[in-house]
Amino acid sequence: MIKIKGLSKSFHNNTIFSDLNLEIAAGEIVAIIGPSGAGKSTLLRCLNLLETPDQGSIEFNQVAYQAGAKISQTQLTKFRQQTTMVFQQFNLFRQKTVLENVLEGLLVVKKLSRSEAEKIALEKLTLVGLVDHADYYPGQLSGGQKQRVGIARALAMNSSTLLLDEPTSALDSELVGEVLATLRQVVLQNPNQTVVLISHELAFVQQVATRVLFFDQGGILEEGTPEQIFKNPKNERTQQFLSRFNQQVFS
Amino acid sequence: MAKVFDPQLVLRDIPKLLAYLPETLLITIISLVIGLILGLGIAMVKIHRVPVLDRLLAIFVSFTRGTPILVQLYVTYYGIPIVLQYANYYWGTHLNVNNVPGLLFVLVTFSLNEAAYNSENIRGALQAVDAGEIEAATALGETQWQILRRIIVPEAFVIALPTLGNALISLMKNTSLAFVASVVEMTARGQIIAGNDYRYFEVYLALAIIYWGLTIITEQLIRLVEKRITRFQQQQAPQPAKKVNFNLLKHPASVVKRGETLD
Numbered sequence: 001m002i003k004i005k006g007l008s009k010s011f012h013n014n015t016i017f018s019d020l021n022l023e024i025a026a027g028e029i030v031a032i033i034g035p036s037g038a039g040k041s042t043l044l045r046c047l048n049l050l051e052t053p054d055q056g057s058i059e060f061n062q063v064a065y066q067a068g069a070k071i072s073q074t075q076l077t078k079f080r081q082q083t084t085m086v087f088q089q090f091n092l093f094r095q096k097t098v099l100e101n102v103l104e105g106l107l108v109v110k111k112l113s114r115s116e117a118e119k120i121a122l123e124k125l126t127l128v129g130l131v132d133h134a135d136y137y138p139g140q141l142s143g144g145q146k147q148r149v150g151i152a153r154a155l156a157m158n159s160s161t162l163l164l165d166e167p168t169s170a171l172d173s174e175l176v177g178e179v180l181a182t183l184r185q186v187v188l189q190n191p192n193q194t195v196v197l198i199s200h201e202l203a204f205v206q207q208v209a210t211r212v213l214f215f216d217q218g219g220i221l222e223e224g225t226p227e228q229i230f231k232n233p234k235n236e237r238t239q240q241f242l243s244r245f246n247q248q249v250f251s
Numbered sequence: 252m253a254k255v256f257d258p259q260l261v262l263r264d265i266p267k268l269l270a271y272l273p274e275t276l277l278i279t280i281i282s283l284v285i286g287l288i289l290g291l292g293i294a295m296v297k298i299h300r301v302p303v304l305d306r307l308l309a310i311f312v313s314f315t316r317g318t319p320i321l322v323q324l325y326v327t328y329y330g331i332p333i334v335l336q337y338a339n340y341y342w343g344t345h346l347n348v349n350n351v352p353g354l355l356f357v358l359v360t361f362s363l364n365e366a367a368y369n370s371e372n373i374r375g376a377l378q379a380v381d382a383g384e385i386e387a388a389t390a391l392g393e394t395q396w397q398i399l400r401r402i403i404v405p406e407a408f409v410i411a412l413p414t415l416g417n418a419l420i421s422l423m424k425n426t427s428l429a430f431v432a433s434v435v436e437m438t439a440r441g442q443i444i445a446g447n448d449y450r451y452f453e454v455y456l457a458l459a460i461i462y463w464g465l466t467i468i469t470e471q472l473i474r475l476v477e478k479r480i481t482r483f484q485q486q487q488a489p490q491p492a493k494k495v496n497f498n499l500l501k502h503p504a505s506v507v508k509r510g511e512t513l514d
């Protein structure tokens with residue numbers, strides 16, 4: 001359960017969004033689509049405070065953040081443990097092996113014992129099909145494998161919400177499939193896992209999302225089921241965006 | 252003709268000089284450690300553009316890099332007592348101006364010199380650390396201190412190491428100037444030996460051989476460290492000898508929580 005109330009963010013004088021309200025129920029798979037530069041990433045990055053909102057509040061089941069209010073390190077760590085993020089550029093720790101990448105948060109943040117942590121890490125690496133690469137360094141992996149490690153690292157934290165910011169857009173087209181397959185499997189296997197996903201892979205969005213938000217001009221212009229948004233968009237800008245997108249796909 | 256050059260003397264002098272190797276290493280290591288810590292501090296001030304302080308430190312760095320270390324040693328040697336005299340005069344302290352240990356002048360000078368020379372290198376290395384990895388650690392919930400220790404410093408160290416290694420070697424050779432402050436390390440000891448038997452060439456040749464050997468050993472050590480900490484850059488797949496304990500995976504079925512199979 002995520003409650004976003006009156007959220008605003010600007011960079012210097014450039015307002016990205018203001019007074020944004022959004023509620024996401026547990027287990028929902030929410031896809032955010034919209035043109036480049038609309039502020040989708042900024043919104044997602046506010047959810048784990050990689051960006052600091054100027055105004056408003058973000059509430060998870062157990063912990064809330066109020067813009068402008070002081071937050072202790074303990075609260076901040078707790079807040080960040082509500083979510084885990086998969087990054088467009090993978091952002092793996094290059095000096096750590098695949099296994100150490102997945103262990104990092106378990107040992108340092110969750111403070112699990114080595115054996116507990118390894119058990120979880122190896123499970124997640126099995127899930128993404130990379131357990132036999134546990135001793136590799138990121139530099140020895142393909143882009144698709146790197147991103148699957150990124151997914152394992154995120155899943156290992158077992159947080160209630162998974163944040164995915166264009167997880168396949170840095171990949172060569174022939175590698176996109178394996179990562180989407182892994183994600184589809186992750187999503188299907190964990191009905192309780194809330195997912196907030198930014199993606200330009202509209203076919204994938206259509207398959208997995210329970211709700212689609214069209215984000216543009218500093219706010220959510222339209223939302224609905226994938227069926228509603230893709231087949232029957234109401235908003236003119238959504239229509240434009242989707243038709244431009246379809247042209248690109250079919251050209 | 253008496254022996255113009257006596258190789259036996261060189262061999263005799265080497266162990267006598269090596270008896271003072273601990274002094275040389277002590278000065279080197281203490282100055283290196285203090286220098287790196289101060290250098291890190293200067294780098295942080297520069298990165299965060301701390302007002303006033305960063306201007307003052309920029310002047311300090313420029314001054315240190317723009318003056319010979321021998322001159323700096325004399326400046327500290329004659330300067331610290333003057334500072335102490337002023338302190339005694341204005342604050343009524345009773346610091347002993349004539350009894351400052353020579354080692355202090357040497358450590359102060361070399362540490363500051365090391366800090367000035369390394370600060371730029373450290374700053375560059377810190378700023379070259381991948382911002383994406385810092386974000387990933389932040390998103391996991393690590394504190395800034397954990398990120399500094401676990402991500403930033405190890406990565407910056409890899410970037411800075413070649414330059415730091417060269418600085419270490421210069422520092423080690425520069426310790427031969429410590430005699431200026433009447434500190435007896437290897438070179439000063441050599442001067443004393445030569446003063447007794449007037450065999451200057453043999454002593455300085457012995458010293459040259461020792462410093463050369465030290466430099467070679469240090470270079471090899473740095474290379475070893477470098478090899479170890481850049482393992483992650485290797486291209487070939489890791490050796491099959493796995494450190495992974497696959498017994499932990501006895502129940503992989505527990506991973507698949509419901510519904511779907513893995514393919």
Ligand SMILES: Nc1ncnc2c1ncn2[C@@H]1O[C@H](COP(=O)(O)OP(=O)(O)OP(=O)(O)O)[C@@H](O)[C@H]1O
Nearest residue numbers: 011012014016034035036037038039040041042043
């Ligand atoms: N740290 C920052 N400082 C200043 N401006 C920023 C910063 N981050 C993002 N912006 C600006 O905010 C706007 C929204 O960026 P954001 O990355 O959220 O867009 P997006 O919808 O994710 O786009 P894309 O589809 O290209 O990823 C852009 O104009 C961007 O230039």
Ligand SMILES: [Mg+2]
Nearest residue numbers: 040041042166
């Ligand atoms: Mg983006």
